[in-house]
Amino acid sequence: MLMKRSSLLATIIGLVLINLMMATSVHSQFPQPWDMISTVPYYLAAPIIPTVTGTEITFVRPADVDSLPYHDGMTMREWIHYLNARGTRYTSFTEAYYLDCQYLPDSVFAWYPELLTEGRMINLDGNPVPYGDYGDDNWVFCEATPAWHNFLLRVVLLAIDAGAEVMVYDTPQGLERCFCPYDIQGFRDYLKNKYTPEELAALGITDIDNFDYGQYLRDAGWTASSLNSACNSGQTSDIPLWDSEWIPYQEFQLRQHWASLVDSARVYAQQRYGRDIHFAFNLSGWGGAIWKLARWSSFTWIEIFYDDMIYPQRELTIPLVKVCEAAGRPLNPMTSPTEPFSTSDLGRLQIAELYSNGGIGGPGISSQPQNQLMIPYFQLVQFHPELFDAQPDGEMAVLYALASARHDISAEIAFNGAGYLLSDLHRTFDALFAGDGDWMDDELTVNKMSRYRTVFIPNQAYLTETQAAVILDYIAQGGVVLSTGQVALYDPDGNPGNWSTLQSLLGGGYQTYGSGKVYAWTQSFCLDYAAKRGVEEPEAENIRNTVAAVLDTLVPPWIATDFPRTVIFERRNNPGTNSLIYHLINFNYDPGTKQVIPEQNHQLTVPILETQSADSLAVTLYSPDDYAGHILASPSQMLGQRLLYKRATSNTITMEVPELKIWAIIKIEPGKPLQRPQAKLQLADELDEVHVINHQPVFRWSYSDPNGLSQVAYQTQVGTSYLWADSTLLWDSGVVISDTTSTTYAGLDTLADGTSFIARVRVQNNAGSWSEWAQLGFRMNTPPTVPQYLNPAGGILTTDYPEFNFFKCSDVEDHVDSLSYNIAIYADSNLTQLIYDKRGIRKPVGDYDWVVWTADTLLPDNLEIYWRARSFDGYEFSPWSPVVHFYRNFRNDPPYPPILLHPKDGAPTTLHPSFTWENGGDPDGAVDVCYYNIYYSDD
Ligand SMILES: [Zn+2]
Structure with a gap:
């Protein structure tokens, strides 16, 4: 069947015959997240390009590109060039089992007439299956038909020609209810390969060469309608051969289809353009379903709705992101919070947890201005690839066994529960992915496990024989295993596992084996924790306490901090640059305001790498958050903020994290430790500091910085004692963003005369470091008494x-x-x-x-x-x-002249006139007695 399809391919498309055995080495070279930023996402489209602003920002929606590749390669090529010119790489996105013709030009069936004649899915009644209620020409197609298979391949090749670098397929599983001639023949071939004629006879199949499963079902009384009802309600056990043979055949056929298509496209891209083409499939759901086609995926593309990511009521995400990375398929979630980014912090939380755990891509950004609030988050990723060029380096690992996930949904839930349990205990952890040997290779080795001192195994009851042996070896060589619930009981087929030593070790309680230790809880704590976390908090706390009591005894915690549990830590490192990365994510989300509540001034003690020296490290804090108003981060913030640290022990350091809004990244690398700026404090305009007379004294300081950095902020306080804890604080300026070097006392209390006070100031440089407090005692002068x-x-x-x-x-x-x-x-x-x-x-x-x-x-x-x-x-x-x-009145002054009143000058008078005058006064006032002289004459 495979060969037949390949030769058809060559005929139809005119390709050089493709050697399907020539598998490319794509699987071993998965793109790192920073590659994926440029190679993957239409999600990341233009907004991460700083030169693109405003309405130029382009968000490529699936609907825009769905229909393009089918017949019009030129249009698509122009479209991709348009995006490339803006620094954006291109992902094509298409459906995998139907054509929804509301988005398709009608001409598609003129170009590909075989789609209608032999590509459609045929139901048990012999009729083609329409797709949904979208009217005419909307059909479900069958990937077992060469017409549909080759159509899909043609779409990929056109996309490659046009420049697309990734193909994402929606609904890649198809439906297992097609009875077209190709499926009937395919089922025949499948059974013939699988069984001897005798075994087939035992199944009731005597003439395999003419066996028609459709007819077989119709003979048994089934119709398309009754079959659909049974399938839709999950009641398939009554359908003969269905669960035991037909579904496994469909699985086989589906994987043959994708293997052929993906390999053909990769060979085409390599041979024609010397480049790669990446694939991803939208496979959601529990029970390990996302791994169904992971073998052909470059990354994991699933639909996750992040509206439930409010801490702590969560389902997937952090553990899922980690396991995807561990499996070499970094998570690129398809969906995002429905809350707009302008009103909710959920989208920002999503980006933070995605990238801190090795995921890629992220929610779409439209040209709506409010959604551009996401841009600083992507800019941080884009401008600081060194922060993401790092491998997981948690203090312990949690085992994810695909065989368990496929058999038992609770294994997957318990895995998530374990992840959150450890996160909530401030234990950094990585995922250990153990393939089932079918959907994904089983590549678990003792070496991989031994990177971790401790491995947590939550309810993973199904293991491969290799995995059981590897785990036992790991313990013997000194590993610590903690398990919850039923663990290591069965092989991938569900048969009892043939590894009694491991089973007895994991049977319950504390045991040692070789150099290692095992503590097995028979209770399904991790499963319970997933359910109770945040909902039944006292019970969740009990689980935390119970697990922590054992865990802390066997394995001392790496991180010591007074951050609350709502802040989660992730640890990664880069051996090449000898750097260590800690991610801090604050999930303290308030559903009322839809904002994350910031944390401030927390102590953090973390281990450094063995290859680092606690005496010579550069510690830098990066964040896309503008703490003050939570708006776009400024370019200077993107530069990072150097932090002071203290050596705690030879391999741990202590620092203060000034603020954490949503996401902070601390990079610890070899370098010169940051030195503090310095301030010297004095009083301005006073003769000395023990006779201060100004009741609003002016404090002035000199600023200096050993690294030549400048002052960006200061804080001044006035209190009553050098023992500031006991001091009465009369004034606190608070942190003032300013480069000024003086400030005036503005406390509400008057500084009392004759009393001593202490002033202090600290200054902050533009790397964010505060000086020590510079202190100054002073005494208010008492004035002398009044005369x-x-x-x-x-x-x-x-x-x-x-x-x-x-x-x-x-x-x-x-x-x-x-x-x-x-x-x-x-x-x-x-x-x-x-x-x-x-x-x-x-x-x-x-x-x-x-x-x-x-x-x-x-x-x-x-x-x-x-x-x-x-x-x-x-x-x-x-x-x-x-x-x-x-x-x-010390001087006797002459009196003033009298004021003559009568007779008047020149007026006639009598012979005996009466002379009258008025006292003219005396400068010496009433103190003097006046005497008068009168002279008169006739001329
Ligand atoms: Zn079919």
């Missing part, structure tokens, strides 16, 4: 240089003798007309209680003089004393 008993105060002063005096003042900080005084003299009670300001007055030396100042300037006379005094301690004046006043 009292001012004299003169009242009365009239007649001396020309009067003496001013008052009682001496005191000061808590200084001796009284060091005080000086200030007298101010005014001409008005409102103190607006300053006459004299005398400073620097000293108390007489000696045992005097009075300060005396004799005026050293002649003050105005005949005036009410107002004056006041204050003291000065060299830093600060006391308040003013109350104002006192006195009248000054």
Whole structure:
């Protein structure tokens, strides 16, 4: 059958005859994730190209390309060139068992008339099977027919010609209800190869060369309708030969079909273009189904809906991503959260967990602006391939045995449960993939297992004989195995396993074997944990505690941290660059706000590589998250933020992770450790720090950085003690993003006089490192007391240089003798007309209680003089004393002329006039008595 199809191929397409045995070595060279970014995804389309902005961003939807390759290679080629010109590589996506003609030009059947004559699936009643309810010309096709098989191949070859690098097939399983002549013949051949005539006779088949399974079923009373009902309800056990022979034949036929098609296409791409073509199949579902066609896949392409990825109610993802990588088929999930990225963090969480676990691709990005919030996540991947050029390096492994998954759905659920159980215990883990020898090769070896000190085996009851032997060897050589539930009981066919030593070791409790240790829980903790995690939290916690008690005893944990359980760690390394990568993902998702709640300032102690030295490491934190507003990361953030670390032991280091929004990546590599910037703190505008007079003191610091980096932020605090834990915090500026080097006290409390305080400042450089706190003690000055008993105060002063005096003042900080005084003299009670300001007055030396100042300037006379005094301690004046006043009259001034009233000048008068005048006043005021002289004359 295979040969027949190949020669048909050569005839129809005109190819050089393809040697199907010439298998390419694609399987052994799976693209690394960073390759896949450029080679795979229409999902990753243009948004990861920084030069493409706004509406130019292209998202290639499956519907756009579904129909293109069938007949119009030129159009598709142009399309691919368009994408390539924007740095985007191209995946073609097509259906594998039907043509949905609502997307197809009608001409497809003119180009490929054989599709209608002999390509369609034929039901038990002999009629072609329509596809869905989409009207005419929508048919289900049969991959056993050369017409359909070759049509599919033709599509691939056109896609290769046009430049596509990946073909993804949707619905590749087909339906197993076709009774076309090719299937009838195929089933005949299958049975003939499998059984002797005697065995066939025992099955009731006497004439195999003319055996028609369709007729056989019709003779037994089956119709297309009753067959469909039985199949759709899963009640197939009554259909003769169905489960035992027909389904295995369909499986065989399906795999022959894909093997032929994929190999032909790969040979074509190599021979014609010297390049590769990758394949993937949309195979979803439990029971290991995704591995059904994995042999021909470059990566795993399945539909996952991420709306349930809210921690901790989760099904697949992290363990699944890991097992796909372990099987050499990195996961490229087809679907994404239905929540828009603008309103929900789910999509960002998905990218974080996908790439941190070795997955590729990711959700689609449309040109809608809000979905561009995803771009920094892809940019981080694109701009920092070194962060992803790393292999899994967890502290333990979880075994995934495909034979178990195929037999028992609970094995797969328990595998996921084990993954989350370990994640929740902050244990990093990798998946160990063990093929079943059928769908996937069994490549488990002691070497692969021995990379891990500990291997967890959750409910994997079906193993190959090789796997049982490898596990036993691993234990004998010093491995630690922890198992839950039923483990290692059967071979892939379901027969009891012939490996009693291992079975007895895994039968329950603690045992040693060789240099190794085994702890087997008969309870299905991992299965239970998958179900109860987050839903029945007390029970989940019991499981965590029970497992952790044993695990921590047998295998000390690698990571010590005060991050909550909702933060999950992944560990990878790159031996080539001697670098170690820790991924931190924060699943603390709030379904109400649909945002992840950020974590801040957590301690993290992690082991480094044996090849690294704890004294000379460069530790850098990368994140696509802008912590402040959770908007697009800035280019400088993409540069990474150097972290300080401390050597904890010879092979562990401790650091503080300042912030974690969703995803942070810590790279630890050989290098010069980061040194802190430094600040020196002082007070601005003060004579000294023990006589501070400004109640809003200004703190000024000098900034220096050993790496020449500049200041980007600072924080200032004022408290009451160098023991800051006990200190009363009067002011905390908080972290201020600024390169300024001074700040003014802005605490609500007034800094009390005569009290000491501590100020401190720390500065941050543009690599994110904080200095130590620079500290400065200071004391608020107390002003001296106010002068009292001012004299003169009242009365009239007649001396020309009067003496001013008052009682001496005191000061808590200084001796009284060091005080000086200030007298101010005014001409008005409102103190607006300053006459004299005398400073620097000293108390007489000696045992005097009075300060005396004799005026050293002649003050105005005949005036009410107002004056006041204050003291000065060299830093600060006391308040003013109350104002006192006195009248000054030291000089006897002549009186003013009288004001003549009568008789008036020139007016006629009597012989005996009466002279009247008014007192003109006296500058000396009422103090003087006036005498008058009168003169009169006739000229
Ligand atoms: Zn068929």
